[in-house]
Amino acid sequence: MKKPIAGFSKLSKSEKIEWIATNYTQNPAQSKKILETYWNADSQLQQLHDEFIENTISNFYMPMGIAPNFLINDKLYAIPMAIEESSVVAAASKAAKFWGSRGGFKTKVIGTEKVGQVHFIFKGNYSKMESFFIKIRSRLISDAKHLTDSMEKRGGGISQIELRDKTNDLEGYYQLHCTFETQDAMGANFINSCLEQFAATLKTEALTYSGFSEQEKQIEVVMSILSNYVPNCLVKAEVSCPIDQLNISKEISPKDFAEKMVRAVEIAKVEPYRAVTHNKGIMNGIDAVVLATGNDFRAIEAGAHAYAAKSGTYGSLTHAKIEGGIFHFWIEIPLALGTVGGLTKLHPLVKLNLEILQNPSAKELMQIMAVAGLAQNFAAVSSLVTTGIQKGHMKMHLMNILNQHAATEQEKEALVEHFKTHMVTHRGVLNALENLRK
Numbered sequence: 001m002k003k004p005i006a007g008f009s010k011l012s013k014s015e016k017i018e019w020i021a022t023n024y025t026q027n028p029a030q031s032k033k034i035l036e037t038y039w040n041a042d043s044q045l046q047q048l049h050d051e052f053i054e055n056t057i058s059n060f061y062m063p064m065g066i067a068p069n070f071l072i073n074d075k076l077y078a079i080p081m082a083i084e085e086s087s088v089v090a091a092a093s094k095a096a097k098f099w100g101s102r103g104g105f106k107t108k109v110i111g112t113e114k115v116g117q118v119h120f121i122f123k124g125n126y127s128k129m130e131s132f133f134i135k136i137r138s139r140l141i142s143d144a145k146h147l148t149d150s151m152e153k154r155g156g157g158i159s160q161i162e163l164r165d166k167t168n169d170l171e172g173y174y175q176l177h178c179t180f181e182t183q184d185a186m187g188a189n190f191i192n193s194c195l196e197q198f199a200a201t202l203k204t205e206a207l208t209y210s211g212f213s214e215q216e217k218q219i220e221v222v223m224s225i226l227s228n229y230v231p232n233c234l235v236k237a238e239v240s241c242p243i244d245q246l247n248i249s250k251e252i253s254p255k256d257f258a259e260k261m262v263r264a265v266e267i268a269k270v271e272p273y274r275a276v277t278h279n280k281g282i283m284n285g286i287d288a289v290v291l292a293t294g295n296d297f298r299a300i301e302a303g304a305h306a307y308a309a310k311s312g313t314y315g316s317l318t319h320a321k322i323e324g325g326i327f328h329f330w331i332e333i334p335l336a337l338g339t340v341g342g343l344t345k346l347h348p349l350v351k352l353n354l355e356i357l358q359n360p361s362a363k364e365l366m367q368i369m370a371v372a373g374l375a376q377n378f379a380a381v382s383s384l385v386t387t388g389i390q391k392g393h394m395k396m397h398l399m400n401i402l403n404q405h406a407a408t409e410q411e412k413e414a415l416v417e418h419f420k421t422h423m424v425t426h427r428g429v430l431n432a433l434e435n436l437r438k
Contacts, residue, residue: 009055017057034058048346064292064349065089066356070096071104072371079372080353081288086397088284091379092372098248102241105374107367113159113232114336116191118176118199118224124216126165129174132212133163136205140176144197151190156181158194176202179232184362186295186338188226195224228299229306230336237370238330239378246327249386258327260385261320265329268316275315278377279308282317282331285376289369293357294343294350303334318377331374335366401429411436 025031035058040046164175246254268278
C-alpha cells in the first residue's frame with residue numbers, strides 16, 4: 001500500500017523523478033528516461049520552464065502549427081496554434097483561404113471591461129449599508145491609489161465600484177461589484193490586489209462608522225477575487241458574401257448550403273446537447289491561439305461557456321442568417337486577454353508567436369482569436385452539413401493511427417496513398433497495415 005510523502009517539494013528534481021517513477025510506474029528506468037527525454041538541452045531554458053510551476057519533473061510538449069492566410073480587417077495574418085487534435089489547424093486554414101477571397105473577416109471590439117468582486121456578509125439592512133458605501137466610496141479608490149497609479153498612466157484603472165444587495169439569494173450577502181480597464185495586461189494580479197485593498201478599507205471603515213451598531217461593524221469579508229465572466233469584455237467577428245459565392249461542394253448548391261448552415265446554427269441555439277459540441281469546436285480554434293500566446297485557456301473557456309448560457313439556456317456562440325441574398329455568419333464572445341505580463345515576456349515561444357502575430361495589442365489579439373474561433377466553427381459546420389465530419393477528420397487522424405502501430409516510413413507512404421481513395425476508419429487502417437506487412 002502506498003504511503004503519503006512528506007516534504008516532496010523540498011526534494012531535488014532528480015529525487016522527485018526517482019520517487020514518482022519508483023512508486024507509481026511499472027518500469028521506473030523507462031519512466032525516468034521518458035521524463036528526461038523531454039528536458040530541454042539548453043539548461044538555462046530548462047530552468048526557466050522549471051520555475052513556471054511547482055514540483056516540475058519534465059516538459060509536456062504540444063504540437064504548434066501555423067494557420068496562414070487570415071485576412072482580418074484587410075490585414076493578412078499567419079496564426080500560431082498550439083493543439084493536439086487532428087484537423088483543427090487544417091480546418092482553420094481552409095476556412096481562412098475560403099473567406100480570404102470573399103472579403104475576409106471583419107472584426108470589432110465591443111468592450112474591454114473586466115470584473116472583480118468583494119463578497120461579504122453584513123448583519124444589517126440594505127439602507128444602512130448603502131449609506132455607508134456612499135460615504136466610503138471615494139476612500140475605497142484613494143486607498144488603492146498606490147496600486148492603480150501605473151495602470152492609470154497606461155490608460156487603465158478602476159472604472160466603477162458598485163454595491164450589490166444579494167440578500168435574496170443568501171442571508172446577509174452583499175458584494176462590491178467592481179469593474180476595471182487593464183489595457184494590454186490580462187490584469188488578474190492587478191484586479192485581485194485592488195479587491196483585497198477594497199476589502200481591507202471596507203472592514204476598517206466599518207469599525208468607526210457611527211451609523212452601525214457594534215454587531216453591524218463586524219463585517220465578514222468572505223473573499224475578494226476577480227471574475228472570469230466578463231460579458232462586457234466582448235469582441236465580434238463576422239464574414240459575409242452573396243449566397244451564389246458559397247460554392248463549397250459540387251454535391252450541394254450554394255443556396256442549399258446557406259440554408260443548411262443557418263438551420264445548423266439554429267439547432268445549436270435551441271438544443272444544449274448540440275450546442276456544447278458546437279461551441280467546443282469554436283474553442284478548438286480559440287484555445288489553440290490562447291495557448292500559443294501564453295494566455296489562460298481555462299479562464300477563456302469558463303467565460304465563454306457562461307456567456308453561451310446568459311439567456312438562461314445554453315446555446316450557440318455563433319449566429320447565421322440570410323438577408324437580401326447575403327449569407328452572414330458571426331460570433332460575439334468575451335475574451336479577457338493580455339499581451340504583456342505573465343508568460344508573454346518569459347516563454348520564448350510565446351514571445352515569438354506574438355511577433356508572428358505582428359505584436360498585437362490586447363484588443364487586436366481579441367479580434368484574432370475571435371476570428372480563429374469563427375473560422376473553426378465555419379469549417380466544422382460546413383463539413384457536418386455536407387460530407388460529414390468524419391471523412392476529413394479521420395484522414396487527418398490517419399498518421400496518428402499509423403504511429404500508434406509503429407508503421408515504417410515506407411508503410412506510411414503506401415497507406416497515405418491508399419487512403420486517398422478509401423474511407424479512413426481505425427479498423428480499416430489496421431487491416432490495410434496488416435495486409436501490407438503480409
